[in-house]
Structures are given as structure tokens and as C-alpha cells.
Amino acid sequence: MTRLSIGFIGTGRIAQALISGLSRDPQVSISGYDKIPDSLHSVSLQYGVNAEESVESLARDVEIVVIAVKPYQVAEVLAELKPALRARHLIVSVAAGISTGFIESNCSEGARVVRVMPNTPAFVGEGMTALCKGAHATADDLLAAERMFSAIGKTAIIEESGMDAATAVSGSGPAYMFRIIDALAEGGEACGLDRETALLLATQTMLGAAKMVLSGRKSPEELVREVTTPGGTTEAGLHAMEERDLRGTLVATVKAAATRSKELMK
Template sequence: MSGEFSGMLSEQFICFYGAGSMAEAIARGILDKELVSSKHISMLNRSNKERQQQLHLQYGVQTAMQGKSNEQYLQQADIIFLAMKPKDAAAALRGLKPLLKPNQLIISVIAGLSISAIQKLLGSEMAIVRTMPNTSSTIGLGVTGISYSAAVTEQQRFIAETMFDSIGVSLVIDESMQDAVTSISGSGPAYFYYVMESMIAGAEQAGFTREQAELLVTQTALGAATMVQQTQEAPAELRRKVTSPNGTTQAALEAMQAGGLQKAILAGIKRCAERAAEIGRTIEEDI
């Protein structure tokens, strides 16, 4: 069955409504895995011709500079990715509404925008996929939370998951968990970068050059993540293994605990999920 669906995917026309970094990451993954021909992918933005030209030259995708209007690409598409900024979503979807056909698949990568809000803006029970990828998708190491509307078929589910697996891994979840996914994996890379920034600053204070500090911290972070992945051991267990009683690591961890590191991380995750919900409510209030 999956082979049959794979053949169907290669025949699909895909339109990215919004041409930012996330749209580019998904398009790159699709093309790198040779799921769809570049001639079957269009990427649209408002009027940035330089961006359109760069995408066409780099990936061979179609833009408004290749002869068709944005409206024509949207009408032609089998799959439409909603990849505009949240503040532009309501107006953009209202404009999209008269162009749609009943059998099109709508995939949203817009933080906070619910399936019900998309349905209200489009005015019909379309097949809608709500997703939350993260920025690591740009190097094929992303993770994406995926939720489906009732109208999404088994074939469309396979197509959606295949596309997001081309940029990392995907996890199908109930839509009620989407704000939580945003707070863990969607915004999560920034948390690790923040910790790395602090460790680099500590290395510089210890006397290392900036270049040496970045090398030490980056390789340490990479090694730690790879250890968890390859050993399949829990982070807590790996931490215990490297923490000798009354040793240097224990002293460091005790200082971090006393400084409230875990409490701060948990508070940040909670606030991120709340903010995602607030963005969604703001969009819905604009409907």
C-alpha cells in the first residue's frame, strides 16, 4: 500500500504559500529525497522577486517569475502548505478561500493556528493537517508534530508523514498537544542554544579564546545528544554515569540546581505553550 501511495506522491503538485526558511527546508527535504520533481513545486511570496529568483535558481522550483500567477499555482496544487507568518494568516486564508477545490490537502506550519480556525477561514470542511516542525529541519534533523482533521484520508496521511519524515522525524499527536509540542521541540532548539551560549561564556571566562570555546561546547553538545540517541539510555542515567560522588560534575550540578536551572527551564516551557495558545486566540479573534 505504501508503494502505491509513494507513486501518487510523485505526481502531486505542491504549493508553498509563503517562502520563508521553514518552507524552504521542507521543499529541500522533498527534493533531496526525490519525492517530487522541482517542476511540481511552487513557492509563493508577496513581491520579493530576489527571493523568488534565489529559490528558482537553487532548487528549480516554480515562482511567479516563471510565468504563472500566485492564484494559478494555488488553484493547480494538490497540496498547499500554509507557511506565512501568523499575523498574516487570517487575511491570507480569506484570500485563498475562493481559489480552493474540495480535494486539495491543506498543511499548516503556522504556530498556534488551530484546525477549526483554518476551517472557519476557508469556509469548508477541507482536509487539513496541522503541523509544528522546528528549525533543525533545515539540516534534515527536525522533529514535527502532526495532527489531522477528520477529512484527511489514509493516502493523505501517508503523503504528509512522508514529506515531514524527509526533514527528520514526525510524531502524530492529538491536536490538543500542539501547543505543548511548540514548547518542547518547536522552540526547543533555542533553549539548547541558550545553554550553549552560557557555556561558551563560561569557557571564555576560564581563559579560552572564542573559537576554542565554541569548539569545546559544540562538540560536547553533539556528543551528548548522540550518546542519548545511540545508547538509547535515559539522559538521567547517562548523567548519573558521568557524575562521581563528591566529584567535579556533582559540584557543578549542585550549583546549577541551587541556581534554579530546572525550575527556569520548566517555567520557560510552560510559558512557551501559553504563548502559542495566545497567538492562536489572537488569530481566531480576527476571524
């Protein structure tokens, strides 16, 4: 397997999740730079990351540069990075709402860029990352990025036109799942369970249901039909959901998040 040398500009939460997964791969060397010294020092101690003194020194030492800062900081980072970029560099951006075109226009001509949208379950090795390539990135570049993010979960390669939707479904999606779990647990409490038991029942049930869908054997609707007995408890619960249009609410939730993602890019 090809050795990867990866440098992180920004060592916040998502960067740390990725670093934690990559640090287990002996074929990966990791460097980092952060304007907050304490953050970089902590990551360096915990994962053996090579702490760099500047963006320029990081670029000299790596072939893959990961932009892991807040969206509003990207332009400033690229201004620092541009003089140090060489033909060997692949730029991977995890900044929400920042297009590959924006990054390319703020880098050297022909810059190879892959844009990704990971999510917070990466912290437990169950992340979902959408990837798309810029105008100059190659198939090998996509494979390298996919290898990186496979260290923290599953990946999907999509067209950039779908990134706002991916952001809305998987990037923001964990928050929706947390709300649903909390609501199910609250329902359990209302029916007489203690909080700890209700939360365990709700959480493990969502995990198991997700794994059944991921197995690919049956569609969500087929699985619903299998667990629903006419006149039974599940049917009663589904009827309450339909009366309150839970499906429509979740579709509207995704649309609202996707719209906001488009606005952020502007």
C-alpha cells in the first residue's frame, strides 16, 4: 500500500477524529499546524503528530494538505499556503460550504482539490463522508482521499452538485438522529420507564435498525412492513407518526439544511 504523508491545517474536532483513525495506519505519516498551540500540542502528544511551526513548513513535509478550519478562515489559510504549494500537493478540504472552485481560484494554477463532508460519528469510527473532486483532481486523488476517510467510517463519491444535499443528510444528520433518540426515550419515560433504560432502548434500537438497512438485504419500507402487524402496536405508533406528518417534517428538515448550505457558499 502506498505511503501517505498528510498535513492538517487546523486540529479541531473533525481533524482529531480523522487523525485518530489514520494514526492506526503504519503507512501514514501525519503532521499538523494550528494557530492555537495548546490544541496542536495535545494532538501531537496523543497521536504522535509532527507539530509544524507554520503552514509553509507543513507544506514542505507532506503531499496531502487537509484544510480543517472554519469556512470563514479558508481564504486566509489559502493565502498563506499558496506560495508553498507544489505540483505534488493534493488539497483536501473539510470546510462546509466552500466549493472546489473557490479553493482552486485561491491556489496555484492547476491545483488538485478534493472536497469532503464528514460527520461527527467519525469520533466512534462510524462516520459518513461524502467526497467530490475538483477540476484538476485525478482518480488516484479521489482514491487517496477515500482511503483517508475510510479510516473513520464509510465514504461515498458524489458530484459536487450534490454536496449541499450530502451536507443536509449526513453532515447535519447526526443532530436529527439525536433528537429522535431523545424523543423516543422521552416517550418511554412517559410510559413509565426510567430515563437510563428508555435511552438505552431507543439508542440500541436505532443502531440495530440502521445496521439492518446497511446490510442491503431489504429496503426501509420492506423492513417496516415486516415489523408491522395489522392492528398491532407498531401500526398504532406508525399511525401517530403519519397523523403528525413526521416524514414530511424530516424531508423539510433536509431541504432547510441544504438551502442553508447553499447560502453559506455564497
